[in-house]
Amino acid sequence: KAGVTQTPRYLIKTRGQQVTLSCSPISGHRSVSWYQQTPGQGLQFLFEYFSETQRNKGNFPGRFSGRQFSNSRSEMNVSTLELGDSALYLCASSLVVSSYEQYFGPGTRLTVT
Amino acid sequence: SQELEQSPQSLIVQEGKNLTINCTSSKTLYGLYWYKQKYGEGLIFLMMLQKGGEEKSHEKITAKLDEKKQQSSLHITASQPSHAGIYLCGADSTGNQFYFGTGTSLTVIP
Numbered sequence: 001k002a003g004v005t006q007t008p009r010y011l012i013k014t015r016g017q018q019v020t021l022s023c024s025p026i027s028g029h030r031s032v033s034w035y036q037q038t039p040g041q042g043l044q045f046l047f048e049y050f051s052e053t054q055r056n057k058g059n060f061p062g063r064f065s066g067r068q069f070s071n072s073r074s075e076m077n078v079s080t081l082e083l084g085d086s087a088l089y090l091c092a093s094s095l096v097v098s099s100y101e102q103y104f105g106p107g108t109r110l111t112v113t
Numbered sequence: 114s115q116e117l118e119q120s121p122q123s124l125i126v127q128e129g130k131n132l133t134i135n136c137t138s139s140k141t142l143y144g145l146y147w148y149k150q151k152y153g154e155g156l157i158f159l160m161m162l163q164k165g166g167e168e169k170s171h172e173k174i175t176a177k178l179d180e181k182k183q184q185s186s187l188h189i190t191a192s193q194p195s196h197a198g199i200y201l202c203g204a205d206s207t208g209n210q211f212y213f214g215t216g217t218s219l220t221v222i223p
Contacts, residue, residue, distance in 0.1 A: 004155070033211070043156075043201060043213040090155055100146045100205065104155030 003029065004093050004105035016082040018079040021108045025072050025093030033054075033100045033102060034066060037088040045088075047073050050097040078110075086112045117202055117214035125220045133219045134187040136202035142195050146187045148205040151214075156201065159187075184217050189219075197221045 005024045013019050025032050034046040045058040049068035068075040072093075076086055077100075088109050092102035116139045126132050132146065144163050148156040160169045162185060164176035170174055173190045178182040189196055 041213050045211050088153065092156070099203065100144055100161050100203070100211075101158055102156075102211075103158070106155050107153070109153070 004091060004103050006091055006105040006108050008108060009106065010090065010109045012113060013081050014113055015081055015083060017081050018077060019081060019110060020075055020077045021089055021091075021110070023074045023091035023093075024078075024105055025074070029093035029095055029103070030072050031067055031094045031097045031099065032095070033092045034074070034076050035090045035092065036060070037090060037107070038086070043090070046076065047107060049096065055097050057083075072105075074094075081112045083112050086110060117204060117212055119200075119202060119214040119217045121217060123218040123220070125222065127156065128193060128221050128223050129191055132189050132192055132219070134200050134219075135213050136185045136187070138183050139184070140203060142182045142185070142204050144205050145178055147174075147185070147187055148203060148213075149203060150198065150199040150203045152198065160178045192219075194221045194223055 004026055007022045023032055033048040035043050036046055036102045037043045046060055047054055047066050048056040052068045063079045068074045088107045090104055090107045092104045094102045118137045120135045124132055146161045147159040149159055150156045160176050161169055163178045165182045167178050175188045180183045197219055200217045203211050205211050
């Protein structure tokens with residue numbers, strides 16, 4: 001069974017631009033969670049989607065948004081990028097919502113210049 | 114918000130040595146999870162502890178949740194270079210959000 005895939009793996013953007021990251025969960029998994037990882041703040045929860053609905057949300061500004069499609073693939077979008085948005089963005093999939101048994105993708109490394 | 118503090122922040126050990134990583138919570142833990150992350154990659158789920166006093170093992174890695182359920186330890190016996198990476202503890206809050214610890218970076222010298 002294929003694992004969680006994320007595209008692109010690396011991305012360089014300029015301040016003020018917007019970016020869309022994609023995550024394809026493990027086949028059969030309906031929950032997708034997104035995390036931001038930085039050296040200073042560590043790993044922080046962004047949001048979780050299940051059956052195309054946002055079920056949980058972390059403490060991030062409204063510039064961070066996401067969506068999930070009927071095939072469970074998910075995208076997250078960050079608008080008006082700031083230097084502090086530079087991070088490794090990880091997505092994780094699980095069978096059910098709010099599951100501890102999450103399977104993580106390799107991440108997308110976003111650099112904002 | 115729930116906070117998870119890990120210690121030490123980083124650890125360098127000689128291959129074959131034993132080591133312990135601690136995760137301390139500011140609140141009672143209802144579920145504590147351990148993950149391993151290879152540098153710049155995603156996390157790999159190791160194990161989950163729920164009951165106070167619970168202990169689980171996987172290969173040479175053993176994790177315990179203390180009786181008062183506010184601290185967990187991860188012990189690696191006879192460390193190998195393949196154990197190198199960042200170890201993160203995680204917990205879920207009443208709001209169904211996952212929180213992660215500050216992470217412990219482990220280097221194993223052959």
